[in-house]
Amino acid sequence: MAKTVVALPLPSQHLGTARTITVHRYGNPAGRPKAYIQAGLHADEIPGMLTAHHLIARLDEADRQGAIKGAIVVVPVANPIGLDQYVAGRLYGRSSLEHGQNFNRGFADLVNSIVPRLEERLGSDAAGNVAAIRSALLDGLADLHPSNDLHELRRTLLTMAIDADFVLDLHCDLESLMHMYTSDELWPEAADLASQLGCRVVMLAGDSGGDPFDEACSMAWWKLRNHFGDRFPIPNACLSATIELRGKSDVEDGSAASDADNLFRFLQRRGLVAGHPGPVPPLRCAATPLSGVDRLITPVPGILAYRRQIGDLVQAGEVIADIVDPTAEDPRTARTPLTTRTSGILWSRNQTKMAVAGESVAAIAGAEPLSGRKWSLLVD
Ligand SMILES: [Zn+2]
Structure with a gap:
C-alpha cells in the first residue's frame, strides 16, 4: 500500500484553537511486524524531529521501490501542545505548563483493566494470546475518557503504538552522548538497536516508576505474564526503547541523517523493510542498571x-x-x-x-x- 499522511485532530482546549498530530504511515496498516517511531514528545527536544525528517525521506524512497514489508508509523512531531509553550521567547516543552505534568509521564497502565476481559480469551497458543492482548489493550484505551487535551494527546499516541512490535521514542538529554533506556526484560533482545545506533550508554529498569511512553507500550506483557503465571504463554511482544539522541544542541543534518540511516537499518534487520542492513556493529558499552x-x-x-x-x-x-x-x-x-x-x-x-x-x-x-x-x- 502507498504511504499516507494524515493529520489527527486533538480536542480543542481553548476557544478558537485547533491542533493536529501529523502521522506518516507505510505499508499495510494490519501488516506485521509493526513499528512505531515518534519524536518530540518532549517538545523542546529537537534532534529526534530532524532525524524523523531524514527517516521519512528514506522510507518514502523504500516505499517507492516497494520495499516496505511491515507496517511503519512515524510521528515526527508528537506534541503540538508542548511546541506551543513559549515563555519569554523560549520554548518550554518538557512539561505541560497548564497541567504541571511531564509530557513523558503518566501514560495509561491498562493491565488491571484488561485482566478480566482476558481471562476468557487466553489459551495455550502464544500467537493467539498476543493477538488477544493487543486487542484488549486497544479496547482498554478506547474505554478511557480523557478529561483534557493532554490526556487525549497521551491516548492518541498510545493508541498508535500499543499494538506495535517495535516502539522507538526519540528524545535527547541536555549535554549528552547517544544513549538509550529500555527494560531489563528486553535486554539483550534490544542489543542490536543499541549497537546500530552507537549507544555509549544503555540503562535498564524493570519499572522506572513514572509510566513513560516506552514502558506503557512494553510493560503490559511481563506484567500480564506475572499475573497469569504459567497458565498461558505470553511473550514480550513489544520491544520499546527511549532513544536519547545526544544533547539538545546536537541538531545537525549530518548526525540526524546518520541516526536515521541507523534506524532504517534496524527496521531492515527486523523485517520491516527489504534489503540488507549490513552486519551489526560492535556494542560500544555494557548495559547498566538505571x-x-x-x-x-x-x-x-x-x-x-x-x-x-x-x-x-x-x-x-x-x-x-x-x-x-x-x-x-x-x-x-x-x-x-x-x-x-x-x-x-x-x-x-x-x-x-x-x-x-x-x-x-x-x-x-x-x-x-x-x-x-x-x-x-x-x-x-
Ligand atoms: Zn525527553
Missing part, C-alpha cells in the same frame, strides 16, 4: 565549572565539577567540589551553567545499583 546512575546534586547555588567532559570515564571519589560562588569574599572559599560515588561514564551535563541549590548537574552510569539514592529513577 538504579546505578549517580546524579550529582549540588547543595549550593553557583556557577557550574565542570572538570570532566561528557564521555569521560570517571572513578568513584573523583571531583566532576565545582560550584563557584563569585561573590565569596575570599575566592579560596568560593568553590564547592562535587564528587561522584560511582565509577563509570559521565553521560549527562547541564546546558545552563548557573546551578540552583538542590539541582542535579551531572550523571554517571555505574555498573552497580547505588544505595541511599535520593532521587527517583526518572528525572522530571
Whole structure:
C-alpha cells in the first residue's frame, strides 16, 4: 500500500484553537511486524524531529521501490501542545505548563483493566494470546475518557503504538552522548538497536516508576505474564526503547541523517523493510542498571565549572565539577567540589551553567545499583 499522511485532530482546549498530530504511515496498516517511531514528545527536544525528517525521506524512497514489508508509523512531531509553550521567547516543552505534568509521564497502565476481559480469551497458543492482548489493550484505551487535551494527546499516541512490535521514542538529554533506556526484560533482545545506533550508554529498569511512553507500550506483557503465571504463554511482544539522541544542541543534518540511516537499518534487520542492513556493529558499552546512575546534586547555588567532559570515564571519589560562588569574599572559599560515588561514564551535563541549590548537574552510569539514592529513577 502507498504511504499516507494524515493529520489527527486533538480536542480543542481553548476557544478558537485547533491542533493536529501529523502521522506518516507505510505499508499495510494490519501488516506485521509493526513499528512505531515518534519524536518530540518532549517538545523542546529537537534532534529526534530532524532525524524523523531524514527517516521519512528514506522510507518514502523504500516505499517507492516497494520495499516496505511491515507496517511503519512515524510521528515526527508528537506534541503540538508542548511546541506551543513559549515563555519569554523560549520554548518550554518538557512539561505541560497548564497541567504541571511531564509530557513523558503518566501514560495509561491498562493491565488491571484488561485482566478480566482476558481471562476468557487466553489459551495455550502464544500467537493467539498476543493477538488477544493487543486487542484488549486497544479496547482498554478506547474505554478511557480523557478529561483534557493532554490526556487525549497521551491516548492518541498510545493508541498508535500499543499494538506495535517495535516502539522507538526519540528524545535527547541536555549535554549528552547517544544513549538509550529500555527494560531489563528486553535486554539483550534490544542489543542490536543499541549497537546500530552507537549507544555509549544503555540503562535498564524493570519499572522506572513514572509510566513513560516506552514502558506503557512494553510493560503490559511481563506484567500480564506475572499475573497469569504459567497458565498461558505470553511473550514480550513489544520491544520499546527511549532513544536519547545526544544533547539538545546536537541538531545537525549530518548526525540526524546518520541516526536515521541507523534506524532504517534496524527496521531492515527486523523485517520491516527489504534489503540488507549490513552486519551489526560492535556494542560500544555494557548495559547498566538505571538504579546505578549517580546524579550529582549540588547543595549550593553557583556557577557550574565542570572538570570532566561528557564521555569521560570517571572513578568513584573523583571531583566532576565545582560550584563557584563569585561573590565569596575570599575566592579560596568560593568553590564547592562535587564528587561522584560511582565509577563509570559521565553521560549527562547541564546546558545552563548557573546551578540552583538542590539541582542535579551531572550523571554517571555505574555498573552497580547505588544505595541511599535520593532521587527517583526518572528525572522530571
Ligand atoms: Zn525527553
